[in-house]
Amino acid sequence: MTSTISRMYRASPLARTLGGFIILAFVLLLFADVEISTVDPWTEFGRLLLGIVTPDFTATENILNAILYTIAFALLGVTFAVIFGFALALVFQNPLVRGFCATIRAVHELFWALIFLQIFGLSPLTGILAIGIPYAGIVAKVFAEILEEADTRAVAATPSGTGALSMMLFVRLPDVWAHYRTYALYRLECGLRSSAILGFVGLPTLGFHLETAFRQGNYSEVSALLLIFYVIIATQRLWARRQLLPIYLIGAVVILPWSVQISMANITRFFVVDIVPFPLRNGEGFEGLMDWLGLLLANQALPGTVATIQLTMIALVATGLLAALFFPLISPLMIGRTGRSVGHVALVVIRSTPEYILAFVLLQLWGPSMLPAIVALALHNGGIIGHLVGRYTETITLRSDAPRGIARYGFEILPRVYNSLLALLFYRWEVIMRETAILGILGIATLGFYVDSAFAELRFDRAVFLIGITALLNIVIDMISRRIRTSLRLRTALEGR
Amino acid sequence: MMHIRVIGICLAAVFLAAAHVFPTPAKAADETFVFTAIPDQDESRLRTRFEKVATYLSAELGVPVEYVPVKSYAAAVTAFRNDQVQLAWFGGLSGVQARGLVDGSQALAQGAEDLEFVTYFIAHHSTGLNETDAFPKDMAGKTFTFGSKGSTSGRLMPEFHIRNQFGKSPDEVFSRVGFSGDHSKTIALVQSGAFEVGALSFAVWESELKAGKIDPDKVSVIWRTPTYPDYQWSIRGDVNSRFGPEFMDKVRTALLEMDDPVLLESFPRSSFIPATNDHYAPIVKVGKDIGLLD
Structure with missing residues (x-):
């Protein structure tokens, strides 16, 4: 009896993996630098809103x-x-x-x-x-x-x-x-x-x-x-x-x-x-190179890597949640024709607005921390995945007596798209990590921030070294993601790749 | 069959592009003199504004002159170093970096205002900081934003004074350090309280104050740095051999004699006065002190 119950309640590999990701993101969020610190953002935000409704094409x-x-x-x-x-x-x-x-x-x-x-x-x-x-x-x-x-x-x-x-x-x-x-x-x-x-x-x-x-x-x-x-x-x-x-x-x-x-x-x-490390050009030899490398690793590469991974993992989970919220906006199974047109426009806006702009608007609103970056990445990628999943639901035919509203979403549609949504999410994992680079330009100290600084200081040796680290990190994520997708048999439509 | 044709044309396009990339070298006689400039404020319609400067220079120098827009100080330095521009309107720091990379290059002229440039430290009123003559050490522990990473007035000089006064790096002095990327953004971020303290070019502050973009109830100046030399025109050392003897002097004269307010407004400066590389020795020293220059 007990064994039957425990078997019934034992989580599937998919659920365990997912649970692991969510818990990890939650723990990282606890240690993340996330806060709202602005005092009066409304003057600038008002100017921004005014600008948005008064486009000037000239x-x-x-x-x-x-x-x-x-x-x-x-x-x-x-x-x-x-x-x-x-x-x-x-x-x-x-x-x-x-x-x-x-x-x-x-x-x-x-x-x-x-x-x-x-x-x-x-x-x-x-x-x-x-x-x-x-x-x-x-x-x-x-x-x-x-x-x-x-x-x-x-x-x-x-x-x-x-x-x-x-x-x-x-x-x-x-x-x-x-x-x-x-x-x-x-x-x-x-x-x-x-x-x-x-x-x-x-x-x-x-x-x-x-x-x-x-x-x-x-x-x-x-x-x-x-x-x-x-x-x-x-x-x-x-x-x-x-x-x-x-x-x-x-x-x-x-x-x-x-x-x-x-x-x-x-x-x-x-x-x-x-791109030859400065100490070598300067004739400081092997010892100089080691000092240079040690400083670069300790002061930039390591903290940058930690921040990059932290931001990536939190943004990944947030992206999944937002994608699940976004896809019904354009799904014929959930929303009528007019509503869908609005949904399409909304998703084009969300996924096409560069993350950098999104993040900077949010920075203005909330003040500097990792929060604007997390939300900007999640919105942008959630918009993309939501769009792909929404289009996928066009191919689903429901029974004529299928439930409506939230029950239809929860019991009919979500279970059918769940697998592709996760596949797309894992596919975008490395994309999200690459995109943290852009937000580095914003001042969040990811690897991208240090790469940007190195270019600004015309220190191409450092820039290329740090880019090498980001590449390495990406390859590792790519490998883990592929392994997860294979072992959980997550398959995605062509466009999600 | 459609596929084959599409593929064929795609390949043809790529080869056509390749042929464009490596064209036969232009004759020296009609070589174009190229310059770039990033003003320290109002970057709108750069091309329209600086093409007028190009027309003026072309008339004075007797060679075709072209303006190329670039995005950042670092990009301007790179273009100068790679000989894609021969003349550039640099900030203090970027000018030093550029001349360090190109042998024989010279600072030719600076704005009348650049002899005594100043950085303002500004603070949100919730900090309770008021303007003082002495460096306001109370700003320690607050959040702080520089401007662009490569800016003299928005990065180099404020970082120098912070290190000098506290004996620590900005990261250690403040609870958070950001780079807004732009003087105007620095004002916007401090005014909204997103950052409590910031540093920027006095010229941008004064012009935005005049334009009514600053709410004095929310943000104000708390400290003014001692003066330092900033923006200048720098030219590559090899221009005489390429554009004719005494070309460098001709360029200097053309810049110094530029008195049309429409042209000067683009920089914006009231006039140009002579400059030399030695003028910028203080910038070199500060750059080395804080580790921005090797």
Whole structure:
């Protein structure tokens, strides 16, 4: 009797894992630096609200250029990523390739941009590669997974002795081609977001003007730029057509400002001088190097890692909770047509507003602590997962006598989407960790904060070392996440990857 | 077949891009003189404003002149070092960093206001701190925000005085240290009480006060630093060999003779006066003292 009961109440592996994550996040939250310290935020917040409702589309100079550059960098970056990602996917079984892809995607596009700014300066190549390189790593992984999961019957039916190339081109690819296309289109939306954000470090995209306007408190300009950005993202399905793609790509190449010269000397100098640890350049030898490394580890790398993990884990759990709240907003099973339109707009706004802006608004409201960062990350990622899960519910058919309201949500829908929601969440784990980098620029002392400081102080040796640490951390998270997803059999739709 | 065509065109686009990246070198005769500038306040419509400066310089120097906008002091230094700009309007610290990286580069001119630049420490009224002549040590234990990490008036000088007075790093003096990224943001953050104390350029404070953006019941100045040299025009050392003999002097003259208020308003400065690298020795010393310069 007792054994039956204890068996009944023994938590499943899924529940145990989940419980572990929630408890860990809760414990980290207890030690986290979270408080509300503002005294009177309302003056500035009032100006912000006023600005939001009075968008000024004339405030930004050359706004058309900024829009076109944003789209052009995204198109070319994603095209680069798809071409090279595809090539890498074909040889993805090779552990070296796998490791290479894991490494290049572990570095946030902002960091790639900061590195390429040193090498190529303001050449468009900086923007294209900053998006293209990490995305190639992601595309390679996802394309390889799609190939793995593909139907094997066609391969089995092919006569033995068929060449590997023919097998790939005529048997395996046709089967997965549609998936590749869907995924490439999804990557383009991500690319647009990344492209805008690269403006924060100086590329001439919407983010360039957005960051300046926000920093200087020109909120009507901020509002206009954000609206333009939302429209670009929300209408992507209408304009991103396969037949038009060649025209877009050629257009993108033509409009980008290629006049900036690239000098080989700058490229060489970056690799043989700039990123060599200072004590070595200064002739202080091995001992000097050890001192440098020790100080860097103790003062920046370790505290930065602790803060990064802390922020990531709390934000991860908060993201899951918010996603579960957000997806009904666009689900036909929960809300009528009109309500859904509102929900779609709300989720576009939530997921497309750069975390940096969200965090800074919340910082204004609550004062400096980890809280604005946690909420900003959770809102942004919760918006993305909520959107994907909401769309997934469109494929669910309920019985005609299914309950309504909260009972329908709790007993009919949530159990059906639970698995995909968690799969998406674990997939976004490493993404959330990478995104803490941006919030470092805000002054929360994550690894991203120290990387940003190193670039501001023109100490590229430190910057590259710290970026290496963030990459390592990302690879570890990626591995743990993959293991959890496999052992719990969590599978996600294509777009969540 | 559609696939093949799409792939083909995508590849063609990539090659076209590659061809653009490595173009044949331009002839020296029509080489463009490029400059950059970040004003210490009001960064709106930079291109429109500085293209007027480019037109003026082009007329004075007889070569094509172009303005390139950059995002941060560090980006300006990098562009200068990589020879993507030959002339830049730097802050005190970024100018020192840039000239340290490019042999032979010279400070040419500074704003009349930059000879005696000042940093203001400001505090929210809930702190009970009032303006004093002596450094207000009562600010210890409060929350504090600098401006941008690479700013002279928003970072270097306030950090120097904090270390000098307390004998400790800002992290040890204050309960929390932030970087607002901008002088205007520093005002907004201290005014809202998000941070209790902050430090910023006196020029931005005075102009926002005049514009009515500051509520004197909520935030006020509690200390003014001694003066120090700040913004200046710096030029690369190799310009004479590329743009003709005495080009550097011509640039200096053009800057010093700039008297059109419309052009000066972009910086914003009342006029430009001569400057030399030696003027900035105090900045070098302070930078080394607090470990921002190696």
